[in-house]
Amino acid sequence: MGESPHAVATLPTARQPGCPFDPPAELTDARRHGPISRYTFPGGKPGWLITGFDLVRSVLADPRFSSRKELMRHHPTIDYGDIEVPPAPPGEFLLMDEPLHSRYRKPLMGKFTVRRMRLLTERVEQITAGHLDAMEKAGPPADLVTAFAKPIPAIMICELLGVPYEDRGSFQEQVEMFMNGETSDEDLIAAYTATQDYLAELVAAKRANPTDDVLSDLTDTDLTDEELKGIALILLAAGLDTTANMLALGTFALLRNPEQPAALRADPALADAAVEELLRYLSVAKTFMRTALEDAEVGGQIIEAGSPVILSFNTANRDPERFADPHVLDLRRQNGGHLAFGHGVHQCLGQQLARVEMRVAFPALFGRFPTLRLAVPPEAVALRPETADVHGVKSLPVTWDA
Amino acid sequence: MRIAVDAERCIGAGMCALTAPEVFDQDADDGHVLLLRAEPPTAARAAARMAAGVCPSGAITLSEPEPGSS
Numbered sequence: 001m002g003e004s005p006h007a008v009a010t011l012p013t014a015r016q017p018g019c020p021f022d023p024p025a026e027l028t029d030a031r032r033h034g035p036i037s038r039y040t041f042p043g044g045k046p047g048w049l050i051t052g053f054d055l056v057r058s059v060l061a062d063p064r065f066s067s068r069k070e071l072m073r074h075h076p077t078i079d080y081g082d083i084e085v086p087p088a089p090p091g092e093f094l095l096m097d098e099p100l101h102s103r104y105r106k107p108l109m110g111k112f113t114v115r116r117m118r119l120l121t122e123r124v125e126q127i128t129a130g131h132l133d134a135m136e137k138a139g140p141p142a143d144l145v146t147a148f149a150k151p152i153p154a155i156m157i158c159e160l161l162g163v164p165y166e167d168r169g170s171f172q173e174q175v176e177m178f179m180n181g182e183t184s185d186e187d188l189i190a191a192y193t194a195t196q197d198y199l200a201e202l203v204a205a206k207r208a209n210p211t212d213d214v215l216s217d218l219t220d221t222d223l224t225d226e227e228l229k230g231i232a233l234i235l236l237a238a239g240l241d242t243t244a245n246m247l248a249l250g251t252f253a254l255l256r257n258p259e260q261p262a263a264l265r266a267d268p269a270l271a272d273a274a275v276e277e278l279l280r281y282l283s284v285a286k287t288f289m290r291t292a293l294e295d296a297e298v299g300g301q302i303i304e305a306g307s308p309v310i311l312s313f314n315t316a317n318r319d320p321e322r323f324a325d326p327h328v329l330d331l332r333r334q335n336g337g338h339l340a341f342g343h344g345v346h347q348c349l350g351q352q353l354a355r356v357e358m359r360v361a362f363p364a365l366f367g368r369f370p371t372l373r374l375a376v377p378p379e380a381v382a383l384r385p386e387t388a389d390v391h392g393v394k395s396l397p398v399t400w401d402a
Numbered sequence: 403m404r405i406a407v408d409a410e411r412c413i414g415a416g417m418c419a420l421t422a423p424e425v426f427d428q429d430a431d432d433g434h435v436l437l438l439r440a441e442p443p444t445a446a447r448a449a450a451r452m453a454a455g456v457c458p459s460g461a462i463t464l465s466e467p468e469p470g471s472s
């Protein structure tokens with residue numbers, strides 16, 4: 001104990017050219033020095049960066065580390081000065097601790113069980129087939145993001161929540177604006193306000209005329225309209241962007257490792273393991289933060305009360321102490337648990353939905369277009385910047401033999 | 403092997419029902435863990451152990467019987 005830890009000076013804003021799937025070299029390098037590093041936040045606040053699998057997992061399970069929004073006053077890469085951050089709005093339980101977190105998560109748990117999500121398989125199959133038909137009909141080339149990766153999860157989460165079909169397009173554009181990491185502050189506020197207004201109307205409509213969906217079901221509980229709006233917002237934001245990026249970036253990764261989709265085609269029973277391995281390998285939800293509520297010893301270091309802690313999920317999911325040949329995409333790997341959906345009380349609520357979507361979509365895509373390939377050189381595929389919360393491609397031009 | 407679950411701790415992530423469906427299920431209404439078999443047959447034990455390991459909330463505990471008992 002007390003050994004002086006490795007220090008990371010700046011966090012990367014981009015990945016190594018030619019390595020769109022690998023965590024930035026600076027983070028992999030930090031992990032090589034040990035699972036926990038010192039990191040001084042812009043503006044001078046001392047904090048920590050955790051990159052090792054076991055330590056990330058243990059911090060996620062440790063109630064001494066808080067998710068509360070009002071404690072997250074230090075941005076990992078931008079100096080906002082000494083700002084006050086308000087607590088998360090009602091219902092946005094991703095950024096809350098117990099007992100408030102449970103108030104929102106408990107009534108939702110029954111809606112996202114393994115069994116319920118599996119019952120949606122057929123619907124995911126229909127939607128997927130519909131989009132593949134449209135791609136086939138239009139003929140190559142296509143942008144896989146707009147033709148396939150975005151609409152499938154969007155339709156599923158909107159149907160589950162009860163967003164009417166005709167509202168989906170404009171709504172998705174707004175959400176995209178605050179997830180892409182490149183929107184100006186002004187546009188960001190406009191998009192956020194428009195989404196808030198839309199959801200307020202939607203909640204009022206469900207209360208007046210309940211339909212068969214999660215949001216209507218929740219109007220039966222003691223949750224207020226304000227709280228329902230917050231819940232709807234995080235479900236939509238989390239459900240629209242993450243799985244879409246998994247599908248597009250996952251397709252990119254499979255096309256760069258053609259022996260992998262070939263193995264999947266030869267052995268459809270591989271699909272479940274393939275989804276878990278893609279989740280691990282890509283870790284699109286790449287970093288989350290926590291704040292220490294009291295002095296806590298982690299990996300031989302004392303994290304002082306009030307310190308911000310950055311948890312690098314994608315680096316942890318490439319930890320060689322946990323995974324053999326961690327930088328290899330191997331759909332046959334039995335990875336025995338990864339951190340792509342997090343761990344602890346905030347572990348992804350929508351994970352069983354995401355699994356069903358990917359389990360259906362990847363095999364269907366590669367089954368329908370056995371000659372699927374990139375329509376541009378791999379270096380020309382534009383990635384989201386590292387400032388985006390969720391990693392992914394902006395578009396993925398693909399082609400096939402018609 | 404004996405299994406116990408704590409539905410109060412459970413956060414309904416479903417890792418147990420996914421990993422060891424012979425041993426765990428989730429309540430259809432509230433999503434909490436349901437223990438189907440507190441003493442799983444040999445064939446299901448490895449999966450049950452794995453489920454306890456991946457449960458994000460520590461809601462599943464395993465105990466081995468005292469030597470001599472069964």
Ligand code: HEM
Binds near residue numbers: 246288289
């Ligand atoms: C492959 C796709 C997905 C990935 C990689 C992913 C990843 C994650 C991660 C890492 C967390 C934990 C955050 C933390 O610990 O602070 C999380 C939480 C969450 N996710 Fe997902 N997610 C995915 C899909 C979905 C979907 C489809 C939904 C929609 C229902 C969803 C809803 C949520 C919610 C509501 C939370 C907050 C849970 C809580 O705070 O208790 N996610 N997700």
Ligand code: SF4
Binds near residue numbers: 411412414415457461
């Ligand atoms: S894995 Fe744990 S938290 Fe998830 S449903 Fe099972 S018991 Fe509950």
